[in-house]
Amino acid sequence: MIKYILKYWYFAVLASLFMVFEVLVDLYQPRMMARIVDEGILGLGSGGVPQQDIIISTGIWMLVIVLAGCLCGILSGVFTNLFSQNYSNDVRKLCFKKILGFSFTQNDRFSVGSLITRTTGDITQVQNMWAQIIRGSVRCGMFFVAGSIALVSLTSDFGMVILVALPLILLEVILVFWKTGPLFDRLQQSIDVMNTRVQESVKGLRVVKAYVQEEKESREFAEANRRQTDIQFRVLLIIASMHPVMNIILNLAVAAVIHLGAVRVQAGEMAPGNIMAAVTYLSQILNGMMMLVMIFQSITRGLASEKRIREVIRETPAVKDGNLVAGDSSGRIVFHNVRFRYPEQQADVLSDISLTVNPGETLAVIGATGSGKSSLINLIPRFYDATDGYVEVDGKDVREYTLESLRSRVSVVLQKSELFGGTIRENIAMGSPDAGNEDIARAVRTAQAEDFILRQPKGYDTPVVQGGMSLSGGQRQRIAIARALVRKSEILILDDSTSALDFKTESKLMDALKKDYAGVTKIIVALRIASIRNADRIAVLENGRIIACDTHENLMRSCPSYIDIYTSQLKNEEEMS
Numbered sequence: 001m002i003k004y005i006l007k008y009w010y011f012a013v014l015a016s017l018f019m020v021f022e023v024l025v026d027l028y029q030p031r032m033m034a035r036i037v038d039e040g041i042l043g044l045g046s047g048g049v050p051q052q053d054i055i056i057s058t059g060i061w062m063l064v065i066v067l068a069g070c071l072c073g074i075l076s077g078v079f080t081n082l083f084s085q086n087y088s089n090d091v092r093k094l095c096f097k098k099i100l101g102f103s104f105t106q107n108d109r110f111s112v113g114s115l116i117t118r119t120t121g122d123i124t125q126v127q128n129m130w131a132q133i134i135r136g137s138v139r140c141g142m143f144f145v146a147g148s149i150a151l152v153s154l155t156s157d158f159g160m161v162i163l164v165a166l167p168l169i170l171l172e173v174i175l176v177f178w179k180t181g182p183l184f185d186r187l188q189q190s191i192d193v194m195n196t197r198v199q200e201s202v203k204g205l206r207v208v209k210a211y212v213q214e215e216k217e218s219r220e221f222a223e224a225n226r227r228q229t230d231i232q233f234r235v236l237l238i239i240a241s242m243h244p245v246m247n248i249i250l251n252l253a254v255a256a257v258i259h260l261g262a263v264r265v266q267a268g269e270m271a272p273g274n275i276m277a278a279v280t281y282l283s284q285i286l287n288g289m290m291m292l293v294m295i296f297q298s299i300t301r302g303l304a305s306e307k308r309i310r311e312v313i314r315e316t317p318a319v320k321d322g323n324l325v326a327g328d329s330s331g332r333i334v335f336h337n338v339r340f341r342y343p344e345q346q347a348d349v350l351s352d353i354s355l356t357v358n359p360g361e362t363l364a365v366i367g368a369t370g371s372g373k374s375s376l377i378n379l380i381p382r383f384y385d386a387t388d389g390y391v392e393v394d395g396k397d398v399r400e401y402t403l404e405s406l407r408s409r410v411s412v413v414l415q416k417s418e419l420f421g422g423t424i425r426e427n428i429a430m431g432s433p434d435a436g437n438e439d440i441a442r443a444v445r446t447a448q449a450e451d452f453i454l455r456q457p458k459g460y461d462t463p464v465v466q467g468g469m470s471l472s473g474g475q476r477q478r479i480a481i482a483r484a485l486v487r488k489s490e491i492l493i494l495d496d497s498t499s500a501l502d503f504k505t506e507s508k509l510m511d512a513l514k515k516d517y518a519g520v521t522k523i524i525v526a527l528r529i530a531s532i533r534n535a536d537r538i539a540v541l542e543n544g545r546i547i548a549c550d551t552h553e554n555l556m557r558s559c560p561s562y563i564d565i566y567t568s569q570l571k572n573e574e575e576m577s
């Protein structure tokens, strides 16, 4: 992140420089006010005769200087924003890129809500921190140093007032810093929880309504909201309690300055206007100190957020890229004695998997839910890596390939078809930007999607709204299958992705796949035997192990578990009909 700070250093320097000018103007004003009072109004130095011309000329000069100060302030603000906005834009892009590069394991570890807070709210906090550091620290430091010098230059007695007031203020600043620091960490975490709740409820709104869970969701949101508000309230309370104490110190200091100044004026050692100047300087110094509290508050909150952003940025990919670019591929897949366990889980979900899928073969994978079918196919495009053993594609360990070249050879249709904003055509061509209309139409025909796409109001150019909520589950699945087919990969994996299709459409799709994509190696995960009985071979998975792998006919002769599945499904179908 330092890299991005250094990248825009010149904006920070310009912002600080203009801030220096602005503060110099603020510091110069009391001198001019003192001159107006002493020479202009009281006529000191001209026998007590008020000097109108001094009042007017100094007043005009003051106006010019104040306007120049305003301009400097505006420019300082502009450059501060340029610095902090550019910095946060870069960090946000970096963060988002990192998240896109996360493996499934990393995605599982960070919650979606937390990743949203980190790429939005946390980055804004860091942006505010830098804006405060650039503007606030210059302003605060200069008010303190230059203000103290100016004050002491009036009379050294005023130095004593600073010496007493300052430690008291610093003590309070440290106290606030110490008390609020840990709260900010908790505050960001509570925002994570709230974002997760909103995200889950909004995404699952249909389920919430279908199960009349609005009450419960509202309650849970209210609870998350209350926790966040509580922490925020405590932070604000600590900061608010600081202000009266600061004001008391400030007022006592002003009273001391007036008293000491009056003694000097009575002794004829100081002009009365200087008391006014001293009070202004003192206010500036002490206001600078108050500003220090705000800066510390921003820094504390910003550092807590920065830590959370760094956790994302420093995350090294759990699935490391190889360096072999896959050349011509035959689509041969071999599992070599593979064992797999999800990170931080106690038990293996796959064991002793040894399996070869030949080029152009259609292998079906069947088994009870939770038997490990998705886990098995996830190892081929390296959504996860095998815990032991290895998976080979075209004679090479998948870990040797670059992820990009491996995944361009393996097209996966996941269990849940995710569609994105854009048109149907854009969704289908998502992974194949060079695909022409004919390529898309061919994939769509095989996926049995042509009829319903052409029936849409704008055909292929119909917008997909809200992740395809205006389409049926089966329509979404077929668009997702067409999206995979149009990539023309050598390996195609369908992970239970025809479950929403009626039997007739599914059969047509399987036949078209066999005919139109004969050379492609196909792995089809299914729950229904009827969907895959024509596959070249069927692997039967039971508790993470392949207990048999053969044709439907042979399995019906030799595999009791397969026969059980078949019989139970047949019975169900008979009961349904």
Ligand SMILES: Nc1ncnc2c1ncn2[C@@H]1O[C@H](COP(=O)(O)OP(=O)(O)OP(=O)(O)O)[C@@H](O)[C@H]1O
Residues within 6 Å of the ligand: 108, 342, 345, 349, 367, 368, 369, 370, 371, 372, 373, 374, 375, 376, 415, 496
């Ligand atoms: N991301 C994950 N983290 C931890 N455990 C997981 C994860 N995904 C799946 N599992 C566990 O691994 C086991 C196998 O799950 P998997 O999804 O591979 O089964 P499946 O046969 O595809 O099931 P289904 O037919 O219901 O889709 C299950 O016990 C599941 O709880």
